[in-house]
Amino acid sequence: MSDRHREAMATRPAALDAERPGARPRITVALPATSPFSRQMLVPGWDQGRLERARVLIAGAGALGNAAAANLALIGAGHLAVADFDRIEVSNLSRTVLFRRGDEGRSKAAVAAERVRPLMLARDPIVLPLEGDIVWELGWGVYRRMDLILGCVDSSEARAAIGTPAWALGVPAVFGGLYAHNGGVLTQGVGTGPCVACGFSAAEWDDWSRRYSCDQVRRTAAAEAKVPATQIIASLIGALMVQEGLAFLHGDSRNAGTRVFVAAQRPVIERVRLTRKARCPFHAHIAPVEESPALSNQLTAGELLEALGVRDRGVTVRLGREFLLGCRCKGCGRPLPLCKPRHRTHATELVCEACRSTGRPLTNDPQIASIDALSRGTDAAVLALSLETLGIPALHLLEVERDGRTGWIELTGDLARVLPGWPGEVSQEASS
Ligand SMILES: [Zn+2]
Ligand SMILES: [Zn+2]
Secondary structure (H helix, E strand, O other), X not given: OOHHHHHHHHOOOHHHHHHOOOOOOOOOOOOOOOOOOOOHHHOOOOOHHHHHHOEEEEEOOOHHHHHHHHHHHHHOOOEEEEEEOOEOOHHHHHHOOOOOOOOOOOEHHHHHHHHHHHHOOOOOOEEEEEEOOOOOOOOHHXXXXXXEEEEOOOOHHHHHHHHHHHHHHOOOEEXXXXXXXXXXXXXXXXXXXXXXXXXXXXXXXXXXXXOEOOOOOEOOOOOOOOOOEOHHHHHHHHHHHHHHHHHHHOOOOOOOOEEEEEEOOOOEEXXXXXXXXXXXXXXXXXOOEEEOOOOOOOOEHHHHHHXXXXXXXXXXXXXXXXXXXXXXXXXXXXXXXXXXXXXXXXHHHHOOHHHHHOOOOOOOOOOEEEEEEEOOOOOHHHHOOEOOOOOOOOOOEEEEEEOOEEEEEEOHHHHXXXXXXXXXXXXXXXXX
């Protein structure tokens, strides 16, 4: 410590001493040492009960998800769900405190849940893995049973996919990002403030569009830029995400709608306030939601329409995504059946084998036939398919128009399968 620093410390007001690293705590009440939380409960305003009751979705089980999960476990968060579609690779191991050599090839979500469980200090903790693509395969009924969502993902598409239902259902969400020695944390509140996409840079919008072809199907080898990152910055940002989340769990939303930049080498931490973009496409509200224990994504589309009373009245179910029936080769006119959701379709599947063999590239404008809603007039072959085959995740919310009135229903029949034992009450839903 330089003389100047020592002098500055010496002249600090006494009231700041408790905030100085290494300073003696100003509260010296002797607590029984029977609780692992006795030290953190000395923090002014700390509410251990709220943390034990908290339900947190950790969306993404990579570097940030690992760091956030470990922090949440140790501070006594009671209920964690860890979502990821990916498998562990050897290159993950240097930034993932929950993974070990030998885990390569195993599910990130399953291993993270398995390893974080013994770290959880809450009484009767629950930790659940949710294996699947966060963008398309995570039902929105999961989001509405959370008190906090941590977006630990590295693509703008995934951030928007997490931010949209969180915003629509009124659940606070915190997002992290890493680059080399730098990182950022974006805090999305509830109500009418800016959403995560309001804070997207031009580069983030570019990253999203690179993942899809001109036909809006997935590029097979999506240009996945490998982001330089270390465990140091991942643990810093993961911890900062949990710090921001703690405020929400304690009912404090003053940091909502802000972004914190961290440059670890200098170091610098800076907070800026985000502006809500009036034309941002992600500001829908969903409320109220009708829970429907008889409905599940295992039903066929026809069974769903029956259950919603299609015999007696007009019913339209919006899928919120597209199901591709087939396309026609622009070169030879040959029909190519697809019968799969757009998000599970890759650009190579739109290439006509016959024309490829003659060397004519025909991937442009393949005249795709698709549906995005179900009703009495839907093709019988489609009505015989399960909602799962149509690309609807378990415990999802569907927009339903009945007799000209629009509302939201939940496939609540999937609840026990997706979130077994999860505390039931639903988060405050944003009113429209
Ligand atoms: Zn927005
Ligand atoms: Zn052809």
